[in-house]
Amino acid sequence: MAVTIRDVARASGFSVATVSRVLNGSGPVKPETVRKVRDAATRLRFTPNVAARSLSTSRTHTLGVLLPDLHGEFFSEVIRGVDQTAQTHGYHVLVSSSHNSPQEIAAALQTMRGRVDGVAIMSPVPNAEALVADLPRSVPLVLLNCAADVAGVDTLDIDNHGGAYAMTRHLLTLGRRRIAFLRGPKGNADGEARLRGYRAALKDAGVVHDRTLELDGDFQQHSGYHAAKHLLTISPRPDALFAANDSMAIGAIGALREAGVRVPEDVAVVGFDDIPIARYIHPALSTVRVDIAKLGGRAVKVLLHAVGHRNEHTRVRETFATELVVRASCGANY
Amino acid sequence: MAVTIRDVARASGFSVATVSRVLNGSGPVKPETVRKVRDAATRLRFTPNVAARSLSTSRTHTLGVLLPDLHGEFFSEVIRGVDQTAQTHGYHVLVSSSHNSPQEIAAALQTMRGRVDGVAIMSPVPNAEALVADLPRSVPLVLLNCAADVAGVDTLDIDNHGGAYAMTRHLLTLGRRRIAFLRGPKGNADGEARLRGYRAALKDAGVVHDRTLELDGDFQQHSGYHAAKHLLTISPRPDALFAANDSMAIGAIGALREAGVRVPEDVAVVGFDDIPIARYIHPALSTVRVDIAKLGGRAVKVLLHAVGHRNEHTRVRETFATELVVRASCGANY
């Protein structure tokens, strides 16, 4: 067995209680004692057993992150933000992906129980309300991008509607009229909100709404690729494509180029998210920036606040602003 | 407090020992008893306390992953592979990033102690041997891409040398002679091995080695961008650029295009990794494929094997084959 607190107690000549107090900085201890105990601890290379510790404190110093999947740069940015912030607060991060249904999320939450002090859920499901509603609410939760209004949990959202509205408006001012929209996965809250923003902008501009210009996608590159192929069969051909995320926009550009269609001259293509790679592709992708890593970091802070108040804090509901990023693919600069 | 095994025992009319046996499928129990206990457990919504469990079993059912950073698609692919495999084996994944020095790795390993049953380390440091050598070897470790030969740990490597050799050879057969190489971060084992493969191929082909064609990079897009800018100042100008990873290759292509240099006509650009996005950029990136997710998955399996044998198994040392992927950016198809 490894060295325990008892060994340190014996070696330093004090009781386990005192050793514990020294190591945790709790309770009054003589400086002299502190020194001796510290000495013994380092000499023996004592490392507290985290299981034992969390058994008695019921704190794990770990946060969970539930993601729908791990494809593309979007999610790695989320994790990056989460990990970074968690680390600076002395917390660990437990990730779990491939949760696309309420059932899977509930199951994952179940198995995480007791392993984490709080969980950030990025849920693609339409009605997160229902999902979270009948979960044991013992663990602090923060919902990311769920557009849900659930009592008892914190929620962080991206201003999807506003971003999509602004981008659509931008395309309209550039003179594009037949703007196709490439949707996210069915029921995905982000995707839906972006779609609504697009529709609203069209409507406000008095452009007639054409359902056939709303293409199906699933946020992954290849779906953008296929959607663009399909778009080329539409007559009259759209002069712009607004993809619900950057990955699909990139896939779409690939398909258009293959077909000899010029971007942005023939078809403007824009995305959403501003993943790091967006500026390096050709043409550089115009998109709607979301500070994804920051969102992840914020989620951690909210969670830690909840943990600190034993989940009896006033709930937070924030919306992250987006920013229009105009590069080349929208045709603004030629 | 939550419902404990004692509550289940009381409710079912059996002892905690029997309940435990039923729930873990250990020891002989009457079918009738099993039913009753199961009933009581579900009725009370009993969830075993993982801390208590791991305190007595010293198993956490969690694996750790240490990564140098989380930028780009490469690492998210690793995590994806790890998570997927871990999940199918009922394991959780603790990730931790930004570990670029032996000290940081050691520290992270320290704080993970007791939280995980094993750790996969993707270490960029040159001499992982030294690092891991003086770590407490209680926890099973698997080293990814360290090109290190450390006793007592499993190691998984990518055939960096072979892949780079093949790619360089490919460029040579296409008639390129002044092939620049864009290096990875200083001391990064993958980067170094790829560089050596490049050099070896040049040497074997009798091409004189020109140090000025070896550019500095750090695996991130912007470094590829800047390196390409620099490359354009070299005279005579190189006719090919082999980037040590795809992210940099993509950044480089962006820079070249900005400068009006045609890829691949004027300068061929190739990468390494075959991240998902590689095929969608323009020109589609020729690269060396590595099944990153599979590597992550394999790491988990190795780790679980080690855990199963209480870290007293025969160590594994595997090299993952790479595959030359010829697309457009190398100029083979025009």
Added chain:
DNA sequence: CGCCCCGATGTAACCGTTTCCACACGCCCG
């Protein structure tokens, strides 16, 4: 018929912390 073994179950020790409570001591104050 007695013994042994096996199946089924219970009792309690143990895992390594934290923390409540008790206690000793010195000091101040009434």
Added chain:
DNA sequence: CGGGCGTGTGGAAACGGTTACATCGGGGCG
């Protein structure tokens, strides 16, 4: 001078599981 208080420390009870060991019938076998 005694009681209260604050400081420093120790003893031991949690925390909630797992599991070694004990117990108890009953069936097979010599």
